[in-house]
Amino acid sequence: MxxxxxxxxxxxxxxxxxxxxxxxxxxxxxxxxxxxxxxxxxxxxxxxxxxxxxxxxxxxxxxxxxxxxxxxxxxxxxxxxxxxxxxxxxxxxxxxxxxxxxxxxxxxxxxxxxxxxxxxxxxxxxxxxxxxxxxxxxxxxxxxxxxxxxxxxxxxxxxxxxxANLYWFRYDWFQREDLQDQFRDIYGYELGVPVNWSAYEDIAEFFTEHVGQIDGQRVFGHMDYGRRDPSLGWRFTDAWLSMAGAGDKGLPNGVPVDEWGIRIDDEGHPVGSSVARGGATNSPAAVYSLSKFIEWLGKYAPPAASGMTFSEAGPVPAQGNIAQQIFWYTAFTADMVGEGLAVTDDQGNPLWRMAPSPHGAYWEDGMKVGYQxxxxxxxxxxxxxxxxxxxxxxxxxxxxxxxxxxxxxxxxxxxxxxxxxxxxxxxxxxxxxxxxxxxxxxxxxxxxDTGINVPDYPRMAQLWWANVSDAISGERTPQQAMDQLAEEQDRVMERLERANVQANFGPRLNGEEDPEYWLSQPGSPKAKLDNEKPQGITVSYDELIQSWQ
The missing domain is CATH 3.40.190.10 (Periplasmic binding protein-like II)
Known part of the structure; x- marks a missing residue:
């Protein structure tokens, strides 16, 4: 001893x-x-x-x-x-x-x-x-x-x-009066932390197309990754659709439809992923979320981003040419602090900040804000x-x-x-x-995090990246990709139900209905909005931090 x-x-x-x-x-x-x-x-x-x-x-x-x-x-x-x-x-x-x-x-x-x-x-x-x-x-x-x-x-x-996944941005750039004035002249509102996806998109366009260069370096208004790789699936299961507003209100996860688009019944049994069964994986909100992902990746991220994986893309904002990232894991914080980095000052303090990620057009108060x-x-x-x-x-x-x-x-x-x-x-x-x-x-x-609606995470999580990849590559439209994903998730749940391998709360799939039946019901799945790009809204970072405290 x-x-x-x-x-x-x-x-x-x-x-x-x-x-x-x-x-x-x-x-x-x-x-x-x-x-x-x-x-x-x-x-x-x-x-x-x-x-x-x-x-x-x-x-x-x-x-x-x-x-x-x-x-x-x-x-x-x-x-x-x-x-x-x-x-x-x-x-x-x-x-x-x-x-x-x-x-x-x-x-x-x-x-x-x-x-x-x-x-x-x-x-x-x-x-x-x-x-x-x-x-x-x-x-x-x-x-x-x-x-x-x-x-x-x-x-x-x-x-x-x-x-957690949070919004990341270059605080020092957002504080520059010349950039604030330029943004206000173009978009009619203040440059700040985006509250909704409309503002995020405007800021992405602003830095990529209107600013273009800062201190002689090409800058981009967005960063993500798009390589056909399992890590692409995490981008969506962790939890892109919830940020868009595809699921229902409720914490820790939407009730009865969660951020994977899976509906459960009153007894806790998963009953479907497709809109035809009451789910939301291929709903208008889910298709909107995938469409925006592809659009922003192509328009506002560095050209190399579409060929990167999660681990390759993670360090890129620290290189100093990214203005913002909608979905940034705080696990990367340790790699973004210290002296000698392009995103820290002479004392090693960050030139960047983190804030809540903005939400999409289908999001409502009472829904989860992001993934942890x-x-x-x-x-x-x-x-x-x-x-x-x-x-x-x-x-x-x-x-x-x-x-x-x-x-x-x-x-x-x-x-x-x-x-x-x-x-x-x-x-x-x-x-x-x-x-x-x-x-x-x-x-x-x-x-x-992902909640109780997902009955077999290992089997079902691997379905996401292949289908998302098909949409990014253009092999399928976003609607076709999400239709395929919803069908495959329902197929896994159908096999689990038939095999009766889950002792508790196993799937009991709903029969298929005309999708309009479910889209006309309150909550998720939600009918397509006439306007998926409402007015952009931003807030002051310093006021936001005060509200956290």
């Missing part, structure tokens, strides 16, 4: 600072981990997560610290998100272990509670894992638990990281008990109060209220471009 505590002290002092705990409290948690790990010492376990900065820190630093402190050797693999989902799907189907624990998006909650494969964290903590659950874990301190609960409120996964990714620890029922226990100890180590604040500073994906409220983040507030204000604001609850 004394030797391991000496190792723990070194890690606490040299790596895991700052912390919301005192040094003595940190060491007390380390002492608990050492004792709890005693029966599993010498084991080698394998866990997996997607490739973002937070998980890289877990793999390169935290896994080594945990191994040295506890004697449990961890290989925390970092792979692409699509590969994580694919391997999880393979393991769920075969019931044969690939990893001892996964960090997967809470987007899969609709899958997890319908299949008898994932072991709910709540059941584990109250049962088999009670003796190895950290007394100071403090679930009440986590900010994303609701994303990982089933309809009854049971917790299935433990959040490990969290980030909640990557969460996931345990499987068929994993050997000892391996599951050792993996659970490592999972807790990555989110414990002794370590989580440092991890949050590295990856900027907060999971604890106490971390984001800590004075060290108050000190960093100016350099993080609105991130701290956002996560300290109650407004963060309006950004949610």
């Amino acid at each position: 004394a030797q391991r505590m000496a190792i723990a002290e070194r890690w606490v002092d040299e790596e895991f600072q700052p912390s919301t705990l005192s040094r003595e409290e940190q060491l007390e948690e380390m002492r608990w981990f050492i004792e709890a790990a005693r029966p599993y010492r010498g084991m080698e376990i394998n866990t997996v997560a997607e490739s973002i900065t937070t998980h890289a820190f877990e793999s390169e630093v935290m896994a080594r610290a945990f191994s040295e402190i506890t004697g449990i050797n961890v290989e925390h693999s970092i792979i692409q998100e699509g590969d994580v989902v694919e391997r999880l799907q393979t393991e769920m189907q075969s019931r044969s272990p690939i990893y001892d624990a996964y960090i997967t998006d809470a987007d899969l909650i609709g899958t997890h509670f319908r299949y008898d494969v994932v072991l709910p964290i709540e059941d584990y903590m109250n049962g088999e894992g009670a003796d190895i659950t950290l007394p100071t874990l403090d679930l009440d301190d986590f900010i994303g638990l609701d994303s990982a609960r089933d309809p009854s409120g049971k917790l299935y996964q433990l959040p490990d990281q969290q980030f 990714d909640v990557g969460a620890w996931t345990l499987m029922k068929h994993t050997e008990a000892d391996r599951r226990a050792a993996a659970w100890l490592f999972a807790q180590f990555t989110v414990a109060k002794s370590t989580s604040l440092k991890k949050t500073h590295v990856g900027l994906t907060p999971i604890r209220e106490s971390d984001i409220r800590h004075e060290s983040f108050t000190e960093r507030q100016a350099e993080l471009g609105g991130l701290v204000e956002f996560y300290r604001s109650p407004a963060r609850a309006l950004w949610t």
Whole structure:
């Protein structure tokens, strides 16, 4: 014990600072981990997560610290998100272990509670894992638990990281009086944070076509990506249609029609994706959203953007020639701060800011504002008990109060209220471009992940990118692409219903009706608007931030 505590002290002092705990409290948690790990010492376990900065820190630093402190050797693999989902799907189907624990998006909650494969964290903590659950874990301190609960409120996964999709823009350019005057002369209203897609489109056109160059550099009013790749599907499932207004009102997801366009009945059974079955995946609002995506990508983004993937496009705004991005993941914040970047000043403070993403013509008050990714620890029922226990100890180590604040500073994906409220983040507030204000604001609850309507996330998510790609390439019109996607989603749900493989809340598809029947009903799916480009509306960023506070 004394030797391991000496190792723990070194890690606490040299790596895991700052912390919301005192040094003595940190060491007390380390002492608990050492004792709890005693029966599993010498084991080698394998866990997996997607490739973002937070998980890289877990793999390169935290896994080594945990191994040295506890004697449990961890290989925390970092792979692409699509590969994580694919391997999880393979393991769920075969019931044969690939990893001892996964960090997967809470987007899969609709899958997890319908299949008898994932072991709910709540059941584990109250049962088999009670003796190895950290007394100071403090679930009440986590900010994303609701994303990982089933309809009854049971917790299935433990959040490990969290980030939102927000609007990103060059604050310094928007503040220039000459550009403000020029924009006002052309469009008749103020240059500011766009509230609706009309204003976003006007600003995109303004910087691309009217401004053109700033300081001798070609600039563009929009950035996105369009390569035929699984990551293109995330752009839509996370959650482009909701921003357009395709779903229903309701939080955390539209009721009864969610942001994938899937309708559920009063008992929680998915009943259809196509408009003919009461869904909205191929509704006018969904077609409008895809049409705008394609239009903006072609007109206002750099020519190379259409050939990029998510990971390739993510760093582009930091190169300094993008005026705004409608849908920017806050997980990229860590790569956008520091000295020597084209988007920071001489002190390393950002020339950019983040704000709520604008909404489309079909959006209404009471709908979700945007998507929030909640990557969460996931345990499987068929994993050997000892391996599951050792993996659970490592999972807790990555989110414990002794370590989580440092991890949050590295990856900027907060999971604890106490971390984001800590004075060290108050000190960093100016350099993080609105991130701290956002996560300290109650407004963060309006950004949610994929909800319970999606009965089989791994199977259904992979349908999106191929169909969206067909529309981008011109092989299909946006209407044809969304028709095909809706039909394929209904086909997956039909197979699930026929096989009766989901014990709870499985699909019960509606019969097909004339689409006009559903389009004439209140709520989603919504009939086509006569005017899909209303007057642009903007707000002052500084006033917006004050409202968050």
